[in-house]
Amino acid sequence: MNKQLFPQPVGPAVVKPPEADGAQFNALDSALHAAEGNFSGGLSVCAHWLAFLDWGAHLANAPFRRLELAQAAARQWRRFEGAVSGERPIEPPAGDHRFNDPAWRDPPFNAISQGFLLAEEWWALATKGARGVNADNQRIVSFAMRQLLDVWSPSNFFWLNPEALRATMKSGGVNLVHGAENLLTDFQESVTGRPCGGDGFRVGRDIAATPGKIVFRNELIELIQYAPTTASAHPEPVMIVPAWIMKYYILDLSPENSLIRFLVAQGYTVFALSWRNPGPAFRDFTLDDYRVKGVMSALDAVSDICGEAKIHACGYCLGGTILTIAAAAMARDGDERLASVTLFCAQTDFTEAGELKLFITEDQLAFLDDVMRAQGYLDSRQMAGAFRLLRSNDLIWSRMTRSYLMGEREHPNDLLTWNADGTRLPARMHSEYLRRLFLDNDLAEGRFLVAGRPVAISDIRAPLFVVATETDHIAPWRSVHKIELLNDADLTFVLTSGGHNAGVVSEPGHKHRHYSIGRRKVGALYIGPDDWLAQAERCEGSWWPAWWEWLDANSGPRVALPAMGSVHYPAIADAPGSYVLED
Incomplete structure (x- = not known):
């Protein structure tokens, strides 16, 4: 044998394992998905294709279901014939105002609008109730078809x-x-x-204009202190934790509809967290960073400024969720600084979180992780x-x-200006939030860890005041109501008219406002949301005075006005500070 043609190995062969290049190829896939996300708005195309494949395959294997749909189509056609002749066989769903104008009742527009509504009704039937289809996939198909029909x-x-x-x-x-x-x-x-x-509404001039001082700043928050405008003050301050998906001044809009201005006029010292608008450098901030560097750091500052007084803590939306986590950890660890906990449109159990869960599946979150990994945040x-x-x-x-x-x-x-003043979300924090809370529901089911140990909402013994809104599409009120299953402390629940934002910004004198309110005392039996609504007291007007009366009932006698800041937390700037102005 010719050794030159067949050289012998001089040592053991080194075979590279196939997974050695896996990280490189995964990174390339992530980059591809991030590019796709720029065109899909961050939505996973695969999730939608798989949902339609699941629905279509089951429909193809259900001939009698197809026969049912064919019969339904024939009925819709007969109803359409009636619409052409001047009848009105179908009314738009509640909240659909596209065809409210009387001109839509005149021919030929009556037939056009009625035909469209009949088609929508048929597609709603076709995309729901299919046996064997994964529930998430069925919701995705139904939602996607509704969006497609809306285009046309x-x-x-x-x-x-x-x-x-x-x-x-x-x-x-x-x-x-x-x-x-x-x-x-x-x-x-x-x-x-x-x-x-035009110039429009300017932060610090027209909105977010309540006088105050920045008394603490770290890399994540600025803490604003607002002094009461009364001669004396309640000893217990109110500390507001807004969601970091919004600028804090949703609660300090124009002077006439500022909740913060309303509170200081009732004799309360108010503190508000102003979250920083994160950029790529914040990509590795965790959900617990928002608890520690946000809620707990603010509590430490408020406690130092206000001495021995307990604190009325208030959280809005995601700020309410992180406040609940912090309050549960404080109760577990024997920290008794909270006089009460108020939650605005804040979910603690995410099993019925509404249509927002359409965007929170394992497939969608994996795709979103890739989108956020490329830029370090969710835009x-x-x-x-x-x-x-x-x-x-x-x-x-x-x-x-x-x-x-x-x-x-x-x-x-002011509300439109605030709504356009968006914020970003750090990649790691947002991924943890969606997976641990929305997808896995760890907080409600006792698996959420703080400092390595689980926390339980049932440990919170401070009185609770929980506000939900009737038409909230982000935190549906029946989902917010689930806190009554998770905690048996003294709890007052309020359901107010309006949506996620307008229902909370509901100042006294606002027209066409109403709310229902009910109190559940310590140890009382659980009442489901619909039974609660049937029994609750119905009131006209704003819910703000009801909250103020509740705070008063849980506060001590008035004392002298507190100082602005303290030795350890001196006033360092005027409100609204610098973080709220960051793009």
Whole structure:
């Protein structure tokens, strides 16, 4: 044998294991998914394809289900024939205002709108109730089909919309000129990420303008102290923990609808956390960092400034969830600094979190992790897009119709200005939040660890005041109500009119406001949400005075006004501080 042709190995062969390059290929896949996310708004295309495959395969294997749908289609066709002849066989669902104008009742627009609504009704039947389809997949298919149908609503098309045609004839086409200008403005804003146009509402001047001082700052929060505007003050301060998916001044908008201004006028010293708007450098901040460097650091500062007084802690949305976690850990560890806990639209059990759970599946979260890994955070526009899809009729298509076809523009107001002032979410924190709370429901089921040990909401003994809103699409009120299953302390529950934001910003004197309120004393039996609603006291007006009366009942006699800051926490700047101004 020729040894030159067949050389012998000089040592043992080194075979590289196949997984050695796995990290490199995973990184490439992550980069690809991040690029896909720029076009899909952060939504996983695979999750939707798999959902439709699951639904379609089961439908293909259910011939009698298909026969049922065919019969339903025939019934819809007969109802459509009635609509053509002037009947109105179907009314839009509650909250659908696209066809409210009387012109939609005149031919041929009555047939157009009725045909569309009948088609929507049939597709709702077709995408629900399929046996064997994964529940998450069925919800995704139903939601996706509703979004697709909304795109093709006749109200979105000029020649099919009688309101747009009437406006054009009346104005001589000026509405279309204004609509084109609005479209160009929106395009510029979407590209630059900044509002175009006038001065509008300015933070620190028109909104977030309640006088106060920054008394503490770390890399995550600024703590603002607001002094009472009364001659004396309750000894217990109110500490507000807003969600870090929003700027804090949702609770300090214009002077007439500022909850913070309302509280200081009732004799309360108020502290508010102003979260920093994180960038790529915050990618590794954890959910517990927000508890420790946010809630607990603020509590330490408030305790130092206000001495021995206990604290009324208040959390809004995700801020309420992290406050609940902190309160449970404090109760476990014997920390008794809390006089009470108030939660606004804050979930603690996520099993019935509404349509937002459509975006929280294992597939979707893996895709979102890749999107966030590339940039280090979730952009506010990506998050806002998901929220708008939950109410696409009101928040997308109806607004586009009014703006582009009718040439109308929403008048700027404080709430719209705040809503456009978005924030980002650190990648690791957001992934932990979605997995541990939404997907796995660890907090409600006793698996959520703080400092290596589990916490339980049942350990919280401080009185609770919980507010939910009737039309909340982010924290549905029946989901918020589940805290009554998890804690048997003294609990007052309020259900107020409005949605996630407008229901909370509900100042006294606001028109068309109402709320229901009920108190469950310590150890009382559990009452389900619908039975609770049937028994609760119905009240007209704002719920703010009811909260103020509840705080008073859980507070001590008034004392002299406290100082602004302390030796260890001196005032270092005027409110609203610098973090709220960061883009």
